[in-house]
Amino acid sequence: MKRHTRTHRLAGMSVRRGDTDYEDIRTAAVWNGLTPARFPDVIVRPASADDVVEAVRLARAQGLRVAMRSGGHSWCGSPLRDGGMLIDLSGLRTCAVDPVSATATVRPGITGRELTPELGRHGFAFPTGHCGSVAVGGYLLSGGLGWNSGIRGPACADVTDIEAVTADGEPITCNEREHRDLFWAARGAGPGFFAAVTAFRLRLYPRPEAITSTTWTFPLSDVVEVTHWAMGASSELPPSVELSFSLATADPGSAPGPKVVTVTGTAFARCKQEAYDSLGPLRTCPLAERSLSRRLDEPATFETLYDVAATLWGPEHRYAADTLWSDADFPTLLGRLADVFDAAPSSRSLILAPVSPAGRPPGDMAFSALGNSYVALYAVWQDHRQDAVNIDWLRQAMHAIEPLGTGHYIAEADLTAASSRARRSFAPDDWQRLQSLKTTYDPEGVFWSYLSPEDASP
Structure with missing residues (x-):
C-alpha cells in the first residue's frame, strides 16, 4: 500500500524521502526526462492557497528551505533541491474570467493549453508559452516570451496583481499600489523569487480571429543569406507577426534529413485578409530557388500551434538548454552557430531565434530584454x-557565441553551468535591487535562491 505522510493542517498530499512513492513524485516534478539527482526532504502538493500558507509556515517552523514548482518545465530542474521542502502547485489550476474588465484570475498550475480555450470562450486571449504544457506560474515569474509577444511584450507585462505567501507565511496581495517592490520582482525574478505566488490577475486582449503562418526552409549552408533576407523583410512586418528562425534537422526521426534553417512568420489578426496582408513581405523571396520547401499563408489555430510545439518537446525526451541575449545581428549569431550545430550529436537538437522581443518592455518590472537579438539552444536526445556528449555539445555551442553575449533569459538559462547565469539575466541595477529585496522580504533565506552556483545566495 502506498503511504502518504499527512502534514498537520494540510488538506493536500505530502510525501517524505523514504516513502514508497517518493521517487515517482520526485521524478514527476520535472517535466524533462533528464531528472537531476537532487532530493527534497519533503514534497507537498497543496489543494488550495490556504494549504500553501500552511506549507510555508511548516517549512519555516522546521527549518526547511522552500522551492516552488508550477509545471516542472524548468530545463535545469530548478524546483528540485537537495533537502528542504518542494511545494508543488501543479494542482492549483483554476481560471476565473471577468469579461467586463477583460481580466482573468488564474492559479499557477494552469497550462497554456488549458487556459487558451477557457479565455477563448469569452472572446479573449493571453500570450501563453509556445509549448502548451507550460504552466503559467514559472512562466510569468520569469517574464514569459510567448505567442504574440511582438505586440503584447513579455507576458508578465500583462500581470496586474498577484496573490503571494511571504517567507513569514503571510498571504498578501501585490500590485502597483500594494507591496510594489515585491510586485516588481514577481514580474521577471524567475526561480529565485522569494515568495510563493498562488494567483495571478491577467490583463487580456481580444482573441485573434485569424492565425496564419508562412514558412520557408533552406539548407543550413544558406543561413547567413537567409537571415539577411528575412531581417530585411521584418522591417515591413507589423508587430502582430511573430517572426523566428530555427536551425534544426529535417524530419529528425529514424531517418533524419539534412540540417536546415527555417524562417517562420505567424500572423495574429482580426480577420483572414488582415493576416494575409500582414505576411506580404514574406510571400516572395529572392532565394526562393534554393528553398527546400515553402508553405505560404497556412491557416492555424492556437491548438495547432501547440500541437507543432509538442512534436519538438516530447516529455519522453531528455533536454539541456541555454540562452543568450546579444547586440550582434542574427546573420552573425546564427552564422557562427551553424558549424557547431552541424556537429550536434543528436538529430533532435535545435536552435531557436525569435525576432520579436527587443528593447526594454514598458512598465516597472524585473524582466528586461538585455540585447537586440536572442537565441535559445536546446540539446534534445533520448538515450x-x-x-x-549532448550536454558537452550544448556547452561548446554556447562557448562559440558567448563573446557576443550581453546576458541570458532566466527562464531557460542553464543555471547548472559554472558561471553567473542568474546574475547575467538581469541589468546590474535590477540584480542589486533583487538582492536587496530578498534581504528585506526573506532575511532568513526560507526560499531557495537561484540554482546557479555563483548566484545561490543564502
Missing part, C-alpha cells in the same frame, strides 16, 4: 548513455 541516457548520451547525456554527457
Whole structure:
C-alpha cells in the first residue's frame, strides 16, 4: 500500500524521502526526462492557497528551505533541491474570467493549453508559452516570451496583481499600489523569487480571429543569406507577426534529413485578409530557388500551434538548454552557430531565434530584454548513455557565441553551468535591487535562491 505522510493542517498530499512513492513524485516534478539527482526532504502538493500558507509556515517552523514548482518545465530542474521542502502547485489550476474588465484570475498550475480555450470562450486571449504544457506560474515569474509577444511584450507585462505567501507565511496581495517592490520582482525574478505566488490577475486582449503562418526552409549552408533576407523583410512586418528562425534537422526521426534553417512568420489578426496582408513581405523571396520547401499563408489555430510545439518537446525526451541575449545581428549569431550545430550529436537538437522581443518592455518590472537579438539552444536526445556528449555539445555551442553575449533569459538559462547565469539575466541595477529585496522580504533565506552556483545566495 502506498503511504502518504499527512502534514498537520494540510488538506493536500505530502510525501517524505523514504516513502514508497517518493521517487515517482520526485521524478514527476520535472517535466524533462533528464531528472537531476537532487532530493527534497519533503514534497507537498497543496489543494488550495490556504494549504500553501500552511506549507510555508511548516517549512519555516522546521527549518526547511522552500522551492516552488508550477509545471516542472524548468530545463535545469530548478524546483528540485537537495533537502528542504518542494511545494508543488501543479494542482492549483483554476481560471476565473471577468469579461467586463477583460481580466482573468488564474492559479499557477494552469497550462497554456488549458487556459487558451477557457479565455477563448469569452472572446479573449493571453500570450501563453509556445509549448502548451507550460504552466503559467514559472512562466510569468520569469517574464514569459510567448505567442504574440511582438505586440503584447513579455507576458508578465500583462500581470496586474498577484496573490503571494511571504517567507513569514503571510498571504498578501501585490500590485502597483500594494507591496510594489515585491510586485516588481514577481514580474521577471524567475526561480529565485522569494515568495510563493498562488494567483495571478491577467490583463487580456481580444482573441485573434485569424492565425496564419508562412514558412520557408533552406539548407543550413544558406543561413547567413537567409537571415539577411528575412531581417530585411521584418522591417515591413507589423508587430502582430511573430517572426523566428530555427536551425534544426529535417524530419529528425529514424531517418533524419539534412540540417536546415527555417524562417517562420505567424500572423495574429482580426480577420483572414488582415493576416494575409500582414505576411506580404514574406510571400516572395529572392532565394526562393534554393528553398527546400515553402508553405505560404497556412491557416492555424492556437491548438495547432501547440500541437507543432509538442512534436519538438516530447516529455519522453531528455533536454539541456541555454540562452543568450546579444547586440550582434542574427546573420552573425546564427552564422557562427551553424558549424557547431552541424556537429550536434543528436538529430533532435535545435536552435531557436525569435525576432520579436527587443528593447526594454514598458512598465516597472524585473524582466528586461538585455540585447537586440536572442537565441535559445536546446540539446534534445533520448538515450541516457548520451547525456554527457549532448550536454558537452550544448556547452561548446554556447562557448562559440558567448563573446557576443550581453546576458541570458532566466527562464531557460542553464543555471547548472559554472558561471553567473542568474546574475547575467538581469541589468546590474535590477540584480542589486533583487538582492536587496530578498534581504528585506526573506532575511532568513526560507526560499531557495537561484540554482546557479555563483548566484545561490543564502
